[in-house]
Each structure stands twice: as structure tokens, then as C-alpha cells.
Amino acid sequence: MRIGELAATAAVSTKTIRYYESIGLVREPERTRSGYRDYSPAAVERLRFIREAQATGLTLAEIQSVLELKDAGAASCDHTRRLVERHLVDIDAQITRLEIARAELLDLAERADALDPTTCTDPNRCQVIEGSP
Amino acid sequence: MRIGELAATAAVSTKTIRYYESIGLVREPERTRSGYRDYSPAAVERLRFIREAQATGLTLAEIQSVLELKDAGAASCDHTRRLVERHLVDIDAQITRLEIARAELLDLAERADALDPTTCTDPNRCQVIEGSP
DNA sequence: TGCTTCCTTCCAGTCGACTGGAAGGTCATC
DNA sequence: GATGACCTTCCAGTCGACTGGAAGGAAGCA
Numbered sequence: 001m002r003i004g005e006l007a008a009t010a011a012v013s014t015k016t017i018r019y020y021e022s023i024g025l026v027r028e029p030e031r032t033r034s035g036y037r038d039y040s041p042a043a044v045e046r047l048r049f050i051r052e053a054q055a056t057g058l059t060l061a062e063i064q065s066v067l068e069l070k071d072a073g074a075a076s077c078d079h080t081r082r083l084v085e086r087h088l089v090d091i092d093a094q095i096t097r098l099e100i101a102r103a104e105l106l107d108l109a110e111r112a113d114a115l116d117p118t119t120c121t122d123p124n125r126c127q128v129i130e131g132s133p
Numbered sequence: 134m135r136i137g138e139l140a141a142t143a144a145v146s147t148k149t150i151r152y153y154e155s156i157g158l159v160r161e162p163e164r165t166r167s168g169y170r171d172y173s174p175a176a177v178e179r180l181r182f183i184r185e186a187q188a189t190g191l192t193l194a195e196i197q198s199v200l201e202l203k204d205a206g207a208a209s210c211d212h213t214r215r216l217v218e219r220h221l222v223d224i225d226a227q228i229t230r231l232e233i234a235r236a237e238l239l240d241l242a243e244r245a246d247a248l249d250p251t252t253c254t255d256p257n258r259c260q261v262i263e264g265s266p
Numbered sequence: 267t268g269c270t271t272c273c274t275t276c277c278a279g280t281c282g283a284c285t286g287g288a289a290g291g292t293c294a295t296c
Numbered sequence: 297g298a299t300g301a302c303c304t305t306c307c308a309g310t311c312g313a314c315t316g317g318a319a320g321g322a323a324g325c326a
Contacts, residue, residue, distance in 0.1 A: 057234040101190040105221045
């Protein structure tokens with residue numbers, strides 16, 4: 001199948017497929033005599049795999065390292081598991097950062113509610129943001 | 134004071150200060166006869182304000198809109214509060230996304246633990262990532 | 267033959283917040 | 297007058313995952 005059909009089937013853009021090819025995430029397909037990319041049905045699976053892995057938060061670089069092992073025929077479960085675990089640590093760190101930011105923002109919002117806006121006139125001071133405990 | 138001293142005092146780089154000036158976040162300072170930037174002590178406060186606002190998760194564009202109101206002498210508490218509240222909604226959405234991703238990853242990790250790696254040999258399938266319930 | 271739709275390559279831009287580096291000017295100190 | 301620290305401007309690059317657009321070739325149909 002040509003790139004347009006693959007794109008429609010896998011619900012990605014043709015641009016994205018060519019981009020994936022350019023970074024080595026999908027292999028170069030056969031070409032028709034006129035130079036069009038000609039994909040096998042397996043390409044749909046590969047794109048689906050990439051999208052699923054992406055949905056779990058893996059970056060394209062991480063997905064690529066899984067795919068390379070898969071392509072080499074290696075038992076990739078172990079590698080994938082390590083990647084997944086590393087990513088889990090990252091996600092936990094991100095969540096922690098966001099929760100800290102969230103608490104700070106809540107604090108600001110409450111302080112803003114408690115303040116009289118007419119007293120907030122010093123152009124070099126904003127009582128909402130400044131003056132944290 | 135010159136840019137190096139300001140940078141050291143406010144714990145930012147000179148590059149960052151010039152960048153902030155280029156996007157209008159800090160005003161153009163006076164210049165010495167030789168063309169060096171010459172800052173008033175108030176610049177330290179402004180940078181400190183920017184860094185604090187940034188630490189609460191506001192983007193530079195958002196900080197700029199607060200600063201513009203402050204510079205205009207307007208009562209900015211109300212505007213700040215709205216920005217803060219909007220950002221709170223964003224953060225909650227981000228946290229939710231991350232928690233979903235986290236649950237998926239945990240699931241993957243458990244599945245990986247339960248699998249026998251020697252059965253993961255089909256180069257087009259990875260039992261860890263695929264076959265989600 | 268013309269029209270449309272699809273395909274090709276290649277280059278450049280997006281977002282956010284900087285950072286690096288080149289080429290050259292200025293100031294204080296030895 | 298030489299050295300070194302500091303300053304100037306300007307241009308380009310980073311990261312990640314694409315997206316836009318130009319210029320031109322190919323396939324199918326009336």
C-alpha cells in the first residue's frame with residue numbers, strides 16, 4: 001500500500017510517517033517503479049505499536065531502542081521492562097514537581113482571595129506573588 | 134550596576150538577562166558612556182519577581198502580562214489571581230495525564246514481571262507493550 | 267489533453283527558555 | 297603596552313515531535 005493509505009489506516013499523517021522513517025523508527029519501504037513508497041501490511045502493525053508505546057509515555061528514542069531489539073530478534077521483554085521502570089521513576093518525579101507547584105498555586109490563589117485589590121498598587125510589588133511565607 | 138553584577142546578584146546568567154530584555158520582560162536599562170548596560174538596584178527585584186513567578190509555574194508570557202499591569206500601575210492582584218487559577222486547571226490536567234500514564238506503566242511493568250522472556254521472540258510482537266486488556 | 271489527487275524531495279518553522287560562540291570594544295591593573 | 301576580565305551585538309543551535317509549503321513527477325479518469 002502507498003503512504004496515503006497507510007497513514008489513513010494507522011491514523012497518522014503522511015508527514016509523520018516520513019518523519020519516522022527519517023529518524024529510523026520505521027524502515028525504508030520498497031518503492032514502486034515510479035518511486036512511491038510501497039508498504040507491506042506489517043507497517044500498520046509497526047505504526048500501531050509505536051502509537052501504543054507512545055501512549056504509555058515512552059519517547060520516540062525509547063521506542064526506537066525497543067524496536068531495535070525487536071528487529072534484532074532479541075528477547076526484548078527485559079529491555080522493555082527496564083525502560084518502563086526508568087520511565088516510571090521519571091513520571092513520579094514529574095508528578096511530584098507538579099504537585100509542589102500546585103500547592104504553591106493554591107496558596108497564591110487563597111492569598112489573592114484574602115487581599116484587597118485596592119491595596120495592590122505598588123508597581124514593584126505584587127502581594128499575591130511576593131511575600132511567600 | 135553592570136550586567137555581570139546584576140546576574141551574579143540575581144543568580145541568573147547575563148545571557149538570560151539580555152534574553153529577557155529582548156522579549157520585553159525587563160526594560161532596557163540606561164547605558165554607560167561606553168555602551169555598557171547600567172542597572173538600578175530595582176532590576177534585582179524585578180528579576181527576583183520573575184524567578185519567583187516562574188517557580189510557581191507561570192510561563193514568561195504570563196509573567197509578562199502581570200508585569201505589564203504592574204508597570205501600568207494597575208491593581209494586578211485580580212489579574213494575577215485569574216492567571217493563577219487558569220494555571221491551576223492546567224496543572225491538574227497535566228497531573229491527571231501523568232497519573233494515567235503511570236497506571237499504564239505500572240501495568241506494563243507487572244505484565245513484564247509475569248512473562249517468561251524466552252517466549253518474547255516474535256520480532257513483530259512485544260507481549261509487554263501489546264495485548265493490553 | 268486537461269484535471270484532480272496523490273506522491274516525491276527538500277528546506278524551514280513551530281513552541282519555550284534559553285545557551286554557545288564569534289568578532290570586536292572597554293577598563294583596570296601590572 | 298600587554299594582559300585579562302568584562303562588556304557589546306548578532307546569529308545560530310538546542311530539545312521533541314512533528315508540520316507547512318514549494319516545486320515538480322505520476323496515476324487515473326472524462
